[in-house]
Amino acid sequence: MYSKGLTPNPDVGCNKFVKFGSMIKHLESYYASDGGKQKLDKGQRWWLVTGHYARVLQNEQNGQYQLFRSTYLPKDQSYYLSMVPEKVLSKVLMPVGHYTKPEIRKIAQHYNLITKDKKDSQGLCFVSQVGKFKDFLAEYLPSQPGDIVTKDGKVWGHHTGLWNATIGQKSGVSMPQGDPKYHGVWFVSEKRIEKNQLVISKFDDVDAFVKDLIYVDEWTWLNEDLSLDKIKDGVSNGDFVGQYRSLQDPPLELKDLGYVDVNNEGKLVFKLAELIKGIAPGQYFVLYNRLGRVMGSGIIVDTKNSTLPDES
Known part of the structure; x- marks a missing residue:
């Protein structure tokens, strides 16, 4: 996804494919009744x-295993777990999700655990926190130089790869401050992947940054009985909210949900109740109900402003 110029959330993929993917497969094999290394007594099971x-x-009614937000919202990690399937959730216990972080600290101190004073973890689990993330990417992705342009196509600088920039970050380009037209700080507003260009704009350029349509690909319902038809009316009635980054507060109020055809590929499109800044393609969009249950998630592939003319 980085090589395509997107800004992914690797923690979501790490949970789906590694922690709750390969690890679950290993445990299933380890405790398999027909040849596993560890035999379970009758009535025993593993988690x-x-x-x-x-x-x-x-x-209690249908036996489904469902994923919910933590009761302690400042540390909620349900966003990162949104792609873990129901069949895996039936094998998982998350006991700290019913506690606050201060309560967990007190429990750790009471039992004198070695982690009682450990700092909260930050960053990606598989990337060293020494150095810059772009240096890590450079070990795997060859340089793909391109132009940094304003919306009119004028070139102001160059980049070494679209993956080194995120929508909304400062451009780092020195603009002619003596000219009122260019005075001020400029930010990355768009990635023109087909032209390998970074587009920069001023943050007060509403047309460049604010969006209310989110196009989502590779959508996955967390529980198999969910579908677009079952929840569509609930979206327009305010029963569901959206999230495009972790710990987003407040969540996005939704106005509508539909299924569209983009370049002969089916996508879900969420219409927000208001225009929002800083939504980056490549991030995951997670749908929750009002009780905090994760309904499904997918990858944001495009955003648009419905109040502007459709240039496509």
Whole structure:
């Protein structure tokens, strides 16, 4: 995704494919009744217990295992777990999701655990926190130089790869401050992937930054019985909210949800109740109900402003 110029959230993929992918497969093989290394006695079963701030609850009516936000919202990690399938959730316990972080600290101190004073983890689990992330990417992605332009196509600088920039970050380009037209700080507003160009704009350029349409690909419902038809009316009635980054407060109010055809590929499109700044293609969009249940998620591939003429 980085090589395509997108800005992904690797933690979501790490959870889906590694922690709750390869690790679950390993445990299933280890405890397999037909040849596993560890034999379970009759009536015994295994679980994977993690320290994530989220909750796995079983629906008493249909037996479903459903993913919910943590009761302690400042540390909620349900966004990062939104691609973990229901069949895996049935094997997972997340006991700290019912506590606050200060309560967990007190428990750790009471039992004198070695982690009682450990600092909160930051960054990606598989990337050293020494050095810059772009240096890590440079070990795997060859340089792909391109132009840095304003919306009119005028070239103001050059980049070494679209993956080194995120929508909304400062451009780092020195603009002619003596000219009122260019005076001020400029930010990355668009990635023209087909032309390998970074587009920069002033942050007060509403047309460049604010969006209310989010196009989502690779959508996955967390529980198999969910579908677009079952929740569509609930979206327009305010029963659901959206999130395009972790710990987003408040979540996005939704106005409508539909299915569109983009370049002969089906996409979900979410219409927001208001225009929002800083939504970066490549990030995950997660749909919650009002009780904090994760309904599904997918990858943001495009954003638009419905109040502007459609240039496509």
